[in-house]
Amino acid sequence: MSTHKKAPSWRSLQGWFVEKLMDHQGGISPLTPNQNLLNASLPREGALQKQDYQSFLEAASRTMIRFKKPEHLIKMIVKTIDDQLKIMHTAVLLYKEEKKSYILIDSKGTTGLKIPVGFVRLSADNPLIEVFSDKNSFFISETGILNYDDIICGLRNRSILELQPELYDNLLGIKKQMDLLKAVLCVPCYFKKDLLGILVLGEKISGEAFSREEMGFFVTLANDAAMAIANAQLIENLQQKIGEVKELYVREHRIFIHTSIALAAAIDARDQYTHGHTERVTNYCLSIAKELDGVPEVAHYKNFRETLQISALLHDVGKIGIPDYILSKNGKLTPEEYEEIKKHSIIGATILHPIKELSDVANEVRHHQECFDGSGYPDGLAGNDIPLVARIIAVADAFDAMTTNRPYRKKKTVEEAVHELKAKSGTQFDPIMVSAFLLAYQKGNIITNNYNGKNSNPL
């Protein structure tokens, strides 16, 4: 019963293929015949042989999924078949979306018969493609393979010629295409209902016919290859989608930052005495943050720099809820008015709270007026209970307030303001933030621009 007496046997092909799949993920090494496999005892008939076959297929399909480039897999399949089965030529046609046709992407074989890679293409209306697109076509055997012999049989059948001339023409068309490719077998690679490619096999050098098992093997290889190809295409599409989403995110993000800047500018515009305040505070904050590299607390933020930048831009957003007569009062505030103005940090947090993406920012805005010793507002938090970004803003905010004119007092010089920060380190301000500020100041990274209400605001 066994038809495996001729070397290389069906079984050695299986073994060789599994071994190659296990050894090389995606690449092909020069073929060195494995003596152990070639000398392996011939398969016994019956149950054992069937099991070998199945375990081979399992191993093959498991590994094929790992091929990132389907071209590698296809090259390997072609090489394996060509080397092991001694066929005149082997080739693979693969569908290329951009050309809307099936292009020959790999081939091996005898001089003259070997179809050069990239030379030939088949359009979708080619009879050879159409026969596979219509899966119910009865030219195709139950294995799914198109066999040249079956086409010849069909053409010799008088009843087809007489009763179904269209079918006869179709058969002629297919025969012509198979002649062009010198194909004996065409094995389709389907994924779901799509024909991804065709494995084209020429005659065996020995002239023998292909056995049923060999054909079964081709079908399984083709199906697994289709899975791997579809997989690789899916990954490629996904990567493209990820790129698109990233780009979209960057764009949206830019819009978001610009919206924050616009909002900050709106607040600044209302308060003529603090013109440019938000931009300066934001710049001071970023300069301080540069000196905080490696501070463990920074790592608690998902995106520290961004939270800092947006919180700094929006720290005074709550001033929208403060009456104009208080904000623009020309003179010292009464205790009641001062209580009113203190509400701006809570109002700011309330405004930002509904924006889910800004929940961090809302918290920082709420606490930017807290003092390190717990004497600040609104919640009287102390030390590290005050969120980090709020502690940074507190220093930057105070420095800008001191170095700009207010209706009720003249501005301090930068040196005086720096001295004041040092004096209040540990009471009003976190000493670490003050140190970071001083480092930035020494490096010349604290740049004070005095807009006296005249300069245009670059925001």
Place this chain on the structure above:
Amino acid sequence: MHKLLVVDDENDICDFVRTFFKDRGFNVFTALSAEEALSIAKKERPDMVLLDIKMKGMDGLAALKHIKELDRGIKIIMVTALEDQDKMREAYKLGACDYITKPLILDYLEQTVLKNLKG
């Protein structure tokens, strides 16, 4: 028997096209360069040349010009991977009778060769 000269710097393509047209009753010559093509054209006076464009040394368009100077009766079909409108226009201007881009449909190649040999 029609004489056909196949010019392509890829050996596989020359071999394949030679076999393909030999099976269809042609007397086929092959050349791996434009220079070689010119000397074969001089000696054999083929009815038709299938000419690649991008080759080392002299390119296909220069070869086209030289072959046409040698004998205007030799019909020349450009077979190239270059989908370039300028090259195509130049090829037609220099007297090529057709321009086929690779990867090609074999049927179409055969029909184009037969059609131009008749015409």
